[in-house]
Amino acid sequence: MMRFYSLYVQKVIRLTSGSVRFDLLIPEHLKSIFHWKPGQFIRFQFEINGEIVERDYSICTAPYEGYLSFVIKRTKNARVSKFVQEHIKEGFYVLVSAPIGTFGIPSRPDEKRTLAAFASGSGISPILSIIKDTLYHESGVRFYLFYGNTNEKEVIFKNELTKLREKNPNNFFPYFLYSQQKMQDKLFEGKLDAHKIKLIINQIMNWDELDEALICGPKEMIVTLANAIYEHGIPKKNIHYELYEPVEKVFHDDKIKRSTVKEVKVTFTFQQSTKTMNWINNGSSLLTALLDSGVDAPYSCKGGVCGACICSKKEGEVYVDENLILTENDLKNGKILTCMSHPKTETLIINLDDV
Structure with a gap:
């Protein structure tokens, strides 16, 4: 289960007519948790009219700068960005996850x-x-x-x-x-x-x-x-x-594996509770099946890029589409991405808490 921390909004700066930057202060006791890599994002939790909503925003500052910033661009019919720009002010506190994601490149200071x-x-x-x-x-x-x-x-x-x-x-x-x-x-x-x-x-x-x-x-x-x-x-x-939006595949020559299994009985553990559901093989991913069943499963990009939906497979098999997260060793050890997984066997046991 993802944990959220309360961070202080120390500065709010309008950058363009539709974009606002928010600077967050990282207290000393949380600096080890909020030590991010360039390219990562953070998940925010807001309460809007009594409803809890979560959104991911990329970090725009570099680690050496010592503070964490993100930008929200207001778009049409985007109630969350509208809410944040209108209601989150300097001096407020926001609920934020630890940095997550794998977008970026390793530093190579000795190379040209x-x-x-x-x-x-x-x-x-x-x-x-x-x-x-x-x-x-x-x-x-x-x-x-x-x-x-x-x-x-x-x-x-x-x-x-x-x-x-x-x-x-x-x-x-x-x-x-x-x-x-x-x-x-x-x-x-x-x-x-x-x-x-x-x-x-x-x-x-x-x-x-x-x-x-x-x-x-x-x-x-x-x-x-x-x-x-x-x-x-x-x-x-x-x-x-x-990726901020789901896409079946990025490269045109990537092969997507599919099976003839029509229905899968999925046993899943989430937030320390174990339940079952039926996954109909209509071409959708395991993540889509979980969400359609009312499970608030973790995810972000839906495109095999961020790693937010990684979990452990305990029994059964799935096809995992090409992605930027899992290594061959990860797959051998039972790690899968729910957003890139498609049915291979008629039974499947996974643990969404085990990342």
């Missing part, structure tokens, strides 16, 4: 390497954390950022990114693209898509230089760019992405 990040809208949050931490620790890095927005006024962290460029002129190269603003250089006019990426890379840097790529934004953008980058010779293991 070229990195490229592709972000859209609020997808800049985890990317910014990674950029700042990498520039702080790696003097030999060349870090390119391609950041898409509707127009210049909607660019989150524009001033901070500009200052990072000024401070690291030989290491950091940010480029801004606008889908609804005329640009003198047409190269930076339009959305980040496969064609645009090909033009940009060919003119600004060489594909052969690129060691690793990071992508964060809408799922359509992630799928498009990940495949475009892969098709230009970058291995899948060097293409990192953070």
